Amino acid sequence: MMQSEIKTYTENQLLPFWTARTIDKSQGGFITHFDEFGNDAGDDEKSLIAQTRSVFTYSQAYRHGFGGPIMKEMAEHGVKFLLEKMWDDTHGGFYWMTDRAGRPTNKQKIGYGHSFAIYSLSEYTLATGDPIGLEYAEKVFDLLQKHAVDTNYGGYWEFFAEDWSLMGPGAPGGDRKTLDVHMHLMEAFTTLYEASGKSLHRRKLAEVIEILIYKIMHPETGTGIPQFWANWEVAPQIKFDIVWGWDRFADGGQKASSTDNTSYGHNAEFGWLLMHAIKIGQFHLEKYRPHLEKAFYHALNHGIDWEYGGVFVEGSHTGDASDYEKEFWQQAEMLIGMLDAYKLTHDSRFIDAYKQVHRFVFDKMINQQTGEWWPLMTREGEPIWRHMAHNWKINYHNVRSMILSYEKLGELNL
Amino acid sequence: MMQSEIKTYTENQLLPFWTARTIDKSQGGFITHFDEFGNDAGDDEKSLIAQTRSVFTYSQAYRHGFGGPIMKEMAEHGVKFLLEKMWDDTHGGFYWMTDRAGRPTNKQKIGYGHSFAIYSLSEYTLATGDPIGLEYAEKVFDLLQKHAVDTNYGGYWEFFAEDWSLMGPGAPGGDRKTLDVHMHLMEAFTTLYEASGKSLHRRKLAEVIEILIYKIMHPETGTGIPQFWANWEVAPQIKFDIVWGWDRFADGGQKASSTDNTSYGHNAEFGWLLMHAIKIGQFHLEKYRPHLEKAFYHALNHGIDWEYGGVFVEGSHTGDASDYEKEFWQQAEMLIGMLDAYKLTHDSRFIDAYKQVHRFVFDKMINQQTGEWWPLMTREGEPIWRHMAHNWKINYHNVRSMILSYEKLGELNL
Numbered sequence: 001m002m003q004s005e006i007k008t009y010t011e012n013q014l015l016p017f018w019t020a021r022t023i024d025k026s027q028g029g030f031i032t033h034f035d036e037f038g039n040d041a042g043d044d045e046k047s048l049i050a051q052t053r054s055v056f057t058y059s060q061a062y063r064h065g066f067g068g069p070i071m072k073e074m075a076e077h078g079v080k081f082l083l084e085k086m087w088d089d090t091h092g093g094f095y096w097m098t099d100r101a102g103r104p105t106n107k108q109k110i111g112y113g114h115s116f117a118i119y120s121l122s123e124y125t126l127a128t129g130d131p132i133g134l135e136y137a138e139k140v141f142d143l144l145q146k147h148a149v150d151t152n153y154g155g156y157w158e159f160f161a162e163d164w165s166l167m168g169p170g171a172p173g174g175d176r177k178t179l180d181v182h183m184h185l186m187e188a189f190t191t192l193y194e195a196s197g198k199s200l201h202r203r204k205l206a207e208v209i210e211i212l213i214y215k216i217m218h219p220e221t222g223t224g225i226p227q228f229w230a231n232w233e234v235a236p237q238i239k240f241d242i243v244w245g246w247d248r249f250a251d252g253g254q255k256a257s258s259t260d261n262t263s264y265g266h267n268a269e270f271g272w273l274l275m276h277a278i279k280i281g282q283f284h285l286e287k288y289r290p291h292l293e294k295a296f297y298h299a300l301n302h303g304i305d306w307e308y309g310g311v312f313v314e315g316s317h318t319g320d321a322s323d324y325e326k327e328f329w330q331q332a333e334m335l336i337g338m339l340d341a342y343k344l345t346h347d348s349r350f351i352d353a354y355k356q357v358h359r360f361v362f363d364k365m366i367n368q369q370t371g372e373w374w375p376l377m378t379r380e381g382e383p384i385w386r387h388m389a390h391n392w393k394i395n396y397h398n399v400r401s402m403i404l405s406y407e408k409l410g411e412l413n414l
Numbered sequence: 415m416m417q418s419e420i421k422t423y424t425e426n427q428l429l430p431f432w433t434a435r436t437i438d439k440s441q442g443g444f445i446t447h448f449d450e451f452g453n454d455a456g457d458d459e460k461s462l463i464a465q466t467r468s469v470f471t472y473s474q475a476y477r478h479g480f481g482g483p484i485m486k487e488m489a490e491h492g493v494k495f496l497l498e499k500m501w502d503d504t505h506g507g508f509y510w511m512t513d514r515a516g517r518p519t520n521k522q523k524i525g526y527g528h529s530f531a532i533y534s535l536s537e538y539t540l541a542t543g544d545p546i547g548l549e550y551a552e553k554v555f556d557l558l559q560k561h562a563v564d565t566n567y568g569g570y571w572e573f574f575a576e577d578w579s580l581m582g583p584g585a586p587g588g589d590r591k592t593l594d595v596h597m598h599l600m601e602a603f604t605t606l607y608e609a610s611g612k613s614l615h616r617r618k619l620a621e622v623i624e625i626l627i628y629k630i631m632h633p634e635t636g637t638g639i640p641q642f643w644a645n646w647e648v649a650p651q652i653k654f655d656i657v658w659g660w661d662r663f664a665d666g667g668q669k670a671s672s673t674d675n676t677s678y679g680h681n682a683e684f685g686w687l688l689m690h691a692i693k694i695g696q697f698h699l700e701k702y703r704p705h706l707e708k709a710f711y712h713a714l715n716h717g718i719d720w721e722y723g724g725v726f727v728e729g730s731h732t733g734d735a736s737d738y739e740k741e742f743w744q745q746a747e748m749l750i751g752m753l754d755a756y757k758l759t760h761d762s763r764f765i766d767a768y769k770q771v772h773r774f775v776f777d778k779m780i781n782q783q784t785g786e787w788w789p790l791m792t793r794e795g796e797p798i799w800r801h802m803a804h805n806w807k808i809n810y811h812n813v814r815s816m817i818l819s820y821e822k823l824g825e826l827n828l
Binding site: 142145146147149150151152153154155156164165166199200203204207208210211 | 563566567569570580613617621624
């Protein structure tokens with residue numbers, strides 16, 4: 001029942017929202033800004049994140065048998081724009097932002113965007129067999145190894161100028177390491193290794209897992225700490241000049257609770273991405289079980305809204321939620337995470353949690369007028385923000401969640 | 415007087431030893447095995463270390479006005495062999511060993527050898543203006559960033575198979591990090607940055623300095639600790655399958671004092687290489703002064719043989735020498751180190767120490783029959799080993815020492 005609900009919705013509402021309007025036939029790539037009614041919002045921007053995530057979405061859908069042959073065509077269309085318009089022939093790597101015509105408007109090299117380049121281009125090759133995706137994914141991997149690694153304390157820097165020189169401290173971001181980028185590098189290296197089979201990619205995947213587990217996750221609670229200094233001491237969470245989503249900062253660019261802040265959806269996403277990495281890399285699940293269980297149980301015990309359904313935005317590492325609103329991507333990641341948590345623990349409360357989120361998504365979060373999700377809702381499920389898509393809200397989270405939840409529900413006979 | 419002694423000896427005895435016999439006219443590259451009398455010892459080997467160090471020697475001599483125009487020709491001759499015979503077109507990087515004809519006999523990729531490839535090829539471009547040296551130095555730098563870095567704990571792995579996959583644990587060396595390689599990477603990145611002027615090379619130089627100071631040097635004594643596990647805990651000093659010099663291990667391949675063992679010559683070399691890196695990279699000398707002083711004073715107080723002259727092989731971090739013999743390369747490095755220590759501290763005892771080593775070299779270590787140095791002598795100065803050159807004893811240490819001591823004595827008006 002939940003499975004067929006997902007399949008019907010994804011095939012008949014969610015994917016059709018995109019196939020009807022995202023392809024930019026005149027200028028290449030994808031249009032990714034749509035208002036409440038699904039009309040083109042007109043923003044003259046194409047972002048590396050939105051273009052790569054779109055390529056991932058259509059590639060993954062094609063590989064998993066969702067959406068039909070047009071998914072392959074859309075993925076090809078997206079890769080063409082990435083390689084022809086967003087690739088920097090001079091310095092290597094992808095520009096951060098172009099206008100709709102594909103003229104670069106921000107040539108900075110951003111780690112977050114490059115993790116999605118690796119992820120999407122690898123998925124594209126896995127889905128279509130076209131080797132060009134993996135070829136460029138490996139180029140990006142090599143560039144990150146050369147420019148982004150801190151060879152002293154380990155881990156990856158994230159914010160670079162056009163020529164890959166490291167940005168300065170503070171808001172430009174050159175003195176901080178983040179949970180976000182390391183988690184997405186794990187995600188990217190997993191799919192890169194799946195596509196390449198190269199031992200180097202598996203080794204770097206193993207290393208980034210160790211960083212996440214032993215440096216980035218809170219040792220007691222298993223929750224993710226957002227930002228660190230070079231030496232892995234916890235840094236106050238600030239807003240960077242280059243952003244990719246969240247914007248609920250106080251004036252001055254620092255969070256009210258700048259050091260005790262964790263996202264349930266992010267922790268659940270970390271958990272399932274780690275389980276997937278362990279499976280693809282054939283690593284030792286039991287080594288990481290305690291960390292996985294901490295993260296999943298924290299999300300279960302503090303993040304689920306048992307009254308209104310869904311998952312809260314964020315809260316304290318040791319206590320309860322501090323922001324009770326409901327954001328689109330945390331719902332998506334929580335669905336997959338709770339199913340994997342059940343697979344890991346056989347604790348049926350995770351199925352109950354899944355259902356709380358599933359119902360919230362299908363009863364509240366889907367804007368039935370368009371088929372896409374509202375970006376941010378009140379705790380009770382009233383829309384706060386109303387756009388259907390922009391650079392930082394594209395279909396990567398919810399399409400992936402629908403596909404993987406569908407498959408995992410099937411595996412679990414739910 | 416000491417200056418002219420050096421100049422006369424280097425121009426009339428030391429460099430002529432090499433120009434007379436090292437060039438392999440028929441098969442390219444350099445012959446680097448000579449017996450006590452300077453006769454070709456016949457070993458059918460050309461090692462990456464000996465070939466690259468030779469290129470460094472002749473390039474440096476040419477840049478510093480020693481040895482005349484033939485130095486340039488010899489450097490070019492050496493680079494030709496490196497690029498035509500030792501470069502691995504399939505996997506990138508240089509083979510570890512070939513026979514005299516240039517046929518690879520060990521295709522492993524070894525970090526130590528690649529640090530010398532970067533060093534010598536950069537010096538070659540600085541000396542001659544030929545860009546091919548820097549081009550390949552950068553290729554090697556990129557390969558090390560891609561394959562050799564431990565992105566979790568920081569630092570560089572050193573032992574790789576032909577295809578750059580990391581070797582296994584123990585004697586193959588894949589589970590250990592060493593002082594040696596990190597010190598020689600500092601040396602290499604300094605000259606690479608001098609040649610390229612690229613901020614990336616300066617950044618990686620800064621990082622490897624931090625590794626050396628805060629992870630590899632003993633925090634109290636400032637002495638170098640030879641081997642570490644991945645997480646920078648001190649590892650017992652073992653003998654690797656791939657060696658590049660020392661061979662005074664007990665049966666079973668572990669040193670008698672496997673965790674309390676430091677080389678005075680190596681520490682003095684570290685000190686002057688660091689001072690050179692600080693100068694080229696325009697880093698902050700005062701930040702590192704305490705570390706430099708610890709290393710130099712330890713060598714001064716425990717390593718100098720005030721009775722017979724010269725510097726002992728090695729000893730304890732906190733106490734005195736345990737091996738009183740006199741090996742060629744420690745003498746060479748101590749000369750430069752003591753002059754730089756005097757420059758740093760203005761403590762005249764370093765000049766006294768310099769003189770102790772200088773006299774030992776000129777009165778005992780030089781084999782006057784050939785012009786080259788004995789490899790290993792008793793404390794009193796009787797030859798123990800008698801070969802003039804092999805893979806692990808080439809002219810890099812003593813020619814460099816003569817050139818730099820000559821220049822530093824001049825700067826100090828000594």
